[in-house]
Amino acid sequence: MKIICIGRNYVDHTKELNNPIPSEPIFFLKPDSSILPSRTAFYIPDFSDEVHFEVELVYKICKLGKHISVKHAERYYDEIGLGIDFTARDVQSELKSKGHPWEKAKAFDGSAVISRHFFPKSHFTDLNNIKFSLNQNIETVQNGNNSDMIFDIDTIISHVSQYMTLKMGDLIFTGTPAGVGKVYEDDVLKGFIGDKEMFKVNIK
Ligand code: ZN
Numbered sequence: 001m002k003i004i005c006i007g008r009n010y011v012d013h014t015k016e017l018n019n020p021i022p023s024e025p026i027f028f029l030k031p032d033s034s035i036l037p038s039r040t041a042f043y044i045p046d047f048s049d050e051v052h053f054e055v056e057l058v059y060k061i062c063k064l065g066k067h068i069s070v071k072h073a074e075r076y077y078d079e080i081g082l083g084i085d086f087t088a089r090d091v092q093s094e095l096k097s098k099g100h101p102w103e104k105a106k107a108f109d110g111s112a113v114i115s116r117h118f119f120p121k122s123h124f125t126d127l128n129n130i131k132f133s134l135n136q137n138i139e140t141v142q143n144g145n146n147s148d149m150i151f152d153i154d155t156i157i158s159h160v161s162q163y164m165t166l167k168m169g170d171l172i173f174t175g176t177p178a179g180v181g182k183v184y185e186d187d188v189l190k191g192f193i194g195d196k197e198m199f200k201v202n203i204k
Contacts, residue, residue, distance in 0.1 A: 001169040003030040003112055004160055005056075005085055009149050009175025016178050025151045025159045028102055030085075030173075034112040041202040042110050044183065048088035051183050054176035055134035055142045055191050058083040059153055060118055061170040068161040073154035074127075076166060079118035082132055082191045082198040085173050086111040086183075114171065115191065115198035128152065135190045136181065144177035 007026040008014040014021055036042055044051050062078035085106070092105035124130055134142040146152070151159070156172060183189070187203040 001032055001167065001171065002164075003032070003034065003171045003173065004028075004164075005030060005106070005173040006151065006156055006175040009151055009156075010144065010177045011148070011150060012178035013176050013180065014150075016180070021150065025156050027156075027160055028106060030107045030112045033109055034107050036110040036113050036201070038116050038199070040110075041204045042086065042113070042183070043204045044185065045088065045108055045110075047104075047108075048091055050088065050090040052087045052089045052180045053134060053136070053141075053183055053189055054085040054087055054180050055132060055144065056083055056085055056173045056176050057081075057130060057132055057144075057146055057193075058114060058118075059157075059172045059174060061157075061166045061172070062168055064165065064167055066161050066165040068158050068166070070154045070158040073157035076157050076161075077121070077153065077172075079120055080124070080130065080193070081115040081118035082193050083115065083171075083173055084113035084134070084189065084191065084199075084201065085176065086113070087180075089182075112173075113189075113191075113199055113201055117198060119193065131194055133192045134179075135188075135192070136183075137188055141181055142177055142179035146174065148177065149174060 060079040
């Protein structure tokens with residue numbers, strides 16, 4: 001399986017990092033080795049002094065497909081969960097300034113938190129109005145709603161599938177809203193879809 005991540009998909013987050021609003025989806029990959037096993041602490045890696053949390057809705061692909069049209073894209077995902085796209089922001093800034101790929105900043109071990117539980121699509125009354133949030137200790141630091149995505153999931157699936165075949169079990173991280181920030185030792189991060197706690201991660 002592969003993990004596809006969309007960058008700069010919420011206007012408020014794109015602005016907080018002083019990035020331009022994209023005219024088509026920006027995507028990058030995380031390898032399966034980046035998945036943080038559930039109930040495992042996240043250890044801040046030695047190569048970064050500025051690891052940021054980015055809470056994101058995660059969509060699970062249920063069907064093999066390529067060159068998928070926007071109109072048919074909904075058939076290709078069946079479940080929605082929540083994750084964190086941990087990002088070594090200092091490393092990423094350096095890579096960006098050199099025009100280099102982002103993998104060292106985005107694809108390292110433990111950088112993909114994925115909820116154990118995924119909701120079936122039928123759980124949601126409106127697939128384009130899903131609220132999610134992240135708590136850092138006792139403070140809510142990120143609040144998102146997928147209605148604010150620049151590119152919705154159908155557009156993302158269609159776009160990505162023009163370049164790479166989507167396979168059953170692939171995951172798509174759909175970008176983060178504003179409020180990203182640095183993690184510190186002993187932090188506890190909790191992610192929610194609506195009121196439902198989806199994951200809890202201890203930072204070491
Ligand atoms: Zn992200």
